[in-house]
Amino acid sequence: MKIGIAIGDIRGTAPLAEVVGQVSTAADAGFTTAWAAQAFGMDALTTLAVAGGSVPGIGLGTAVVPTPQRHPLVLASHALTVQAATDNRLTLGIGAGIATMVDGMFGLPHDRPVHRMREYLSALDPLLHGETVSYQGETTRAVGAVTVPGAQPPTVLLAAMGPAMLRLAGELTDGTVTWMTGPNTLCDHIVPTVSAAARTAGRSAPRVVAGLPVCVTNDESAVRARIAAAFGLAGQVPEYRAVLDREGVAGPQDVAIVGDEGTVLREVQRLADAGVTEFMAAPFGTSQEQQRTIDLLAGSQP
Template identity: 50%
Template structure:
């Protein structure tokens, strides 16, 4: 199982984010994936970091699809792939109604259909093919000329059965959040793998995102995270996967405790079939990343 860092492309100067990638690389991790918020662009942040720091995979997890037309995103992704020497992975997803409608003023309609149509246009564009897509949720007509660029892998944020089928059939894998090892094993991996096999596609990549804290006060960390991330528990996609796990809030999915406890829980993700573990450190990042790299 590959182990990487998950970082938000925001709340810090751009140079500091590049320094996080340097720390991850020097520590021996395999990758750094950036989440997109109302700050630095996650895709551009990954591209800049990958340009400056060779020998580590960079990617997005994820950039929202509704605000970005496939032609525009394909152009950005091919640029990032060229800038990083082929070490870029594009993670996309529909995001949530609270973000797409509340912040962007775009209707969050038929997200699974939207993602299917988006991938149907995006993947050929990344391959340099002509696209003439007129769907129910979007239109994309044209092609891109990006000399020397190779299409990057595409992963999709998917938690529910319908989105996992779309990811398995049309993408290279999925990235999850607020999901424990048991749900990776009995829901995420079987669902996306079955869909990929039925579509004649290679085995999908499954990147499991998790917040990790080395601490002697697990309950205190969970309280802090409940205060910080509590509203996310009411996002429909997160609420559904939390209910599947019998959990009340996203703070209950974090992995906290001493070194032995954390190591035991992290290893369960490999047993569950995750191909990658994306760690979001809570506390001392350097200590946590060195600890995680040692588990490899």
């Protein structure tokens, strides 16, 4: 199992120069990928274009960009521009978005998310491959093409937790990316469902990227309390509540990887045993706690 590092807002608000420094640190430590989430601050794809232009070598990924507020033509243009700016190192992670945010913040429809995503991908995939589309679906319409010299189509991952979205991920994309999903759910639900769908569709074995907060500490209970405060919203929305309930836990603090060095390494190994292909570690805590975590994970890589 490979290990990547989350950068940017998910680790706390930071200036762009500091986020670029996080990518540089990850590259120097030998991590596979620097992952940026689209939250309420910096644009994830723009951040990766800036950072990737300054830091060579390391893979770059979004985990994830919500699609409802981005037309396929717009997202294809943005993603391919990042490819051109970073020597084609982008993994494009996308998702349907949290329904309450899609509606409450943007005033956009969020019904039938799997159907909407199927139509969205039907337009996005050919656009990423430089093809001209004239797609007329029930929820998505796209007519045109995107041309970015030097850009290759990125790997696409679909955020998926429910069975239908996981099947779609296996059928139409290169795999899935999860957040706040524990090892039992990954082993018994996520990995087998997306893998079976990929086999049925005649695709290669899917990538399964699992994201979790992680903190190496001698005060586990205090850190879990801070994680509960920082990520408590995830335990309330239906999308995350479903996988937390499947795992049998109360909230994000219970699936986060927290403890001393030995404990953290054992929990990371559980992800590998579950069939995860890349752990997206989101270092949590003070700068000292995050650095201790990064040092341990860097040293644990093959």
